[in-house]
Amino acid sequence: MKIAIMGAGAVGCYYGALLALGGHEVTLIGRPQHVEAMNRDGLRLERAGESVFVPVQASTEAEGALDAELVLVCVKSADTEEAGRALRPVLGADALVLSLQNGVDNAERLQAALGRGVIPVVVYVGTDMAGAGHVRHHGGGRLVLGGHLALAKLFTRAGIPTEISSNVQGALWSKVILNCAYNAISAIAQMPYGRFADFPGAERVLRDVVDECLTVASRLGVTVPGDMHEVVSQLAVLMPEQRSSTAQDLARGRPTEIDYLNGYVVRQGEALSIPVPVNRTLHMLVKMLEKKN
Structure with missing residues (x-):
């Protein structure tokens, strides 16, 4: 599957790395210093005392999400509307959009900016950016989805524990x-x-x-x-x-x-x-x- 990550910070890079290792075509959209490092060397994932370089594509522009079948929005809460406005003209009609953000109302705000449905996702992971294009995992990684069993299976197959919640x-x-x-x-x-x-x-x-x-x-x-x-x-x-x-x-x-x-x-x-x-x-x-x- 072609997957775009809007917001290549610690959360976006961590899940992007796992999805890429799971065989998906991943494009990370983020700041120039991270994009440059990832395009040059790959995305460095550090976890459990080991470090690997994961081949990914990276872009500083929302056009990186063009033709994506799945878009994970991982930007900071204050950037939600701006991210939605940037993504709106490039998303395909059938693209699924997920909000992997802190806060209660980001999916609702993103939905208003995009003019289309957004699936809320609760993220339980400890990560940080240890350098340009270098994400470090400290623990956790579980996702909780509002519906959509097929997505839960996709994440689980990529090594991301995922559960469906009716609440x-x-x-x-x-x-x-x-x-x-x-x-x-x-x-x-x-x-x-x-x-x-x-x-x-x-x-x-x-x-x-x-x-x-x-x-x-x-x-x-x-x-x-x-x-x-x-x-x-x-x-x-x-x-x-x-x-x-x-x-x-x-x-x-x-x-x-x-x-x-x-x-x-x-x-x-x-x-x-x-x-x-x-x-x-x-x-x-x-x-x-x-x-x-």
């Missing part, structure tokens, strides 16, 4: 709650999950963040599956060396996605008259650091 909105909220709990604190402290989770008082802060998010989700009519307090506490055990994407963005002087994580919960809380003081504080502190950068 994809709840699954999206589950991921957002994880992000709200870890991303801002990891960014403010510039610490990996395993280090700050054991810090005195961290467990209580994480619990407060989760409780605020669950209250907002409940009032919106969303059923969040599982025990989110247990899920949040286990993340630091499963990915002790992972720094959040927000921490990586701040360290590189780039805008973060915090407006679509804790900031989203703050906006929904305000609209519903629900106090969310911990999420509000974390959101404000990250925004201050963004401005300082």
Whole structure:
């Protein structure tokens, strides 16, 4: 299958590498320094102590998605509409579009920009870009799809554990709650999950963040599956060396996605008259650091 990845960052490159290794024709669309390195040497995938160079095509333009049968949109939340507008004139009528992004409403926003259906996907993976065209895997990799069994089978055959959910909105909220709990604190402290989770008082802060998010989700009519307090506490055990994407963005002087994580919960809380003081504080502190950068 011909597959395009719009947004050749850590998430896009990781899944692009696995799909290419699975025999698919993959084109990664991203920043010039990554595109140049990938076209010259291939995409470097580092995981489980090993490093391989994966042959891929790469482009800086949305035209790289021309004739693609499947398009994975992995851009930052703030770039969703721009990515949709760029892709709209080049997508074939039968192309399937998936949103592999943080946040709750990206698939809806992307759908409006494209004027066509978008399949939401929840991503559970720890990755970072270790250099130009060099993606490093820290753990995880599971996807949760809203419907479409054939796609789940395609990903699974490429070594990407994938499940179908009848409650994809709840699954999206589950991921957002994880992000709200870890991303801002990891960014403010510039610490990996395993280090700050054991810090005195961290467990209580994480619990407060989760409780605020669950209250907002409940009032919106969303059923969040599982025990989110247990899920949040286990993340630091499963990915002790992972720094959040927000921490990586701040360290590189780039805008973060915090407006679509804790900031989203703050906006929904305000609209519903629900106090969310911990999420509000974390959101404000990250925004201050963004401005300082």
